[in-house]
Amino acid sequence: MSLCAAVKKDEIKNLETLAWPTCFTQGQAIYMQGGPNRCVYNVTAGVVRLDSQLSDGRRQVVGFALPGDFLGISMTEKNAFSATALGDVMVCRFPREAFSNFIHERPALLRRIYEMTGQELNLAQEQMTVLGRRTAEERVAYFLVTFRKRWEAINGPALTLPLPMTRQDIGDYLGLTLETASRQISKLARDKIIRVVSGGIQVINENRLVSLTEQ
Amino acid sequence: MSLCAAVKKDEIKNLETLAWPTCFTQGQAIYMQGGPNRCVYNVTAGVVRLDSQLSDGRRQVVGFALPGDFLGISMTEKNAFSATALGDVMVCRFPREAFSNFIHERPALLRRIYEMTGQELNLAQEQMTVLGRRTAEERVAYFLVTFRKRWEAINGPALTLPLPMTRQDIGDYLGLTLETASRQISKLARDKIIRVVSGGIQVINENRLVSLTEQ
């Protein structure tokens, strides 16, 4: 999406000749932590979980990628994280070398991707504040607000916000146990701020939800 | 440092004509969160604290910059964080526009900075794992090991590792209170893994310290 805005129309064709559209289903690994970092991916449909595993089994979910997001643009030898499809996912896959050469011949495009990386860095640092300094309730509210915002930027406003990730995934994203994540979601529902529905939630009182993230 | 390796020698002069060397002393703000993002800085001496403030007074220290590190390279309108000198600090200050134009005329340099941003992103995501999934003791050990490694990469091996930041800063970096940070440092000293000295620490048993960060 936003990437293509930086590419001249006649260059889009060239970029597309580099791409291999690929599909994944629920739970399939797009790439693995520690594996060789050979490709760059652009998500075109579905939700992708990014996580890193500690040796003793503890896990940190680093983020959830939505359509338009790039995976694996950092130029490291090995993947720092695993990327896993949550439900059906489509990606465009670019061989790293070809992608790298392509963007480095096009300063405007490189600049655009550079800026996107900077934004991702800002997001990561915001996430630090969430993990380091917020209560369980604030973390869950923050997750729902930011995921919903991103979701609606892509799919438009909707009554129900789908949550294709498990409570375990949400907990591992927010630095909480799955039980604590579940309890806080239940609490938001008990307080009539959200409604829990199958496979997602509905936001009943947006103002109160947002206010929990801002205090 | 690492930046200059990417610049041809005759171009270094040009880059230097853009730079304003500037000094700061203990506690001075290099730039403020929310202020206009007008300059890029390269630290040449001292330690800089990067932090973001929540409206209710809670604070997250996002990192500590050492000589060679860049500040403010992400291309946002406003600063996401404040940068504060911990002791005497020297920086090279580049007007954003001039710096931006300069690097975008030099693909090799842009690529280098792009890669540095990618590394910073990886660091930020490692930090998430620390904040989300590690105990107080592991966090403090992690901080001491990584800060020491960076310090010694610049200054060479040394008996005493200076810690120019306060316990409050360390706590706010690790998502702990200053008391918990202090207690864990005391515990490491009691266990004869480190020694606490004025303005810093000495590592007595490096293996045990590192093993606390890896489990």
Place this chain on the structure above:
DNA sequence: CGTTGTATTGAATAGTTTCAAGGTGCGTGG
């Protein structure tokens, strides 16, 4: 030599985790 900012330590408290049990939804195979 008192003042100020920083650090250490103790005791009580609060919030999250752990452990455990039970519930729900869904796909599969009898």
Place this chain on the structure above:
DNA sequence: CCACGCACCTTGAAACTATTCAATACAACG
């Protein structure tokens, strides 16, 4: 079509870790 298994979710009670509140110690500095 229903029963079963499986994965996920919810909820409760006990345990634990880090926080809060408070007192004291220490170091730097005018």
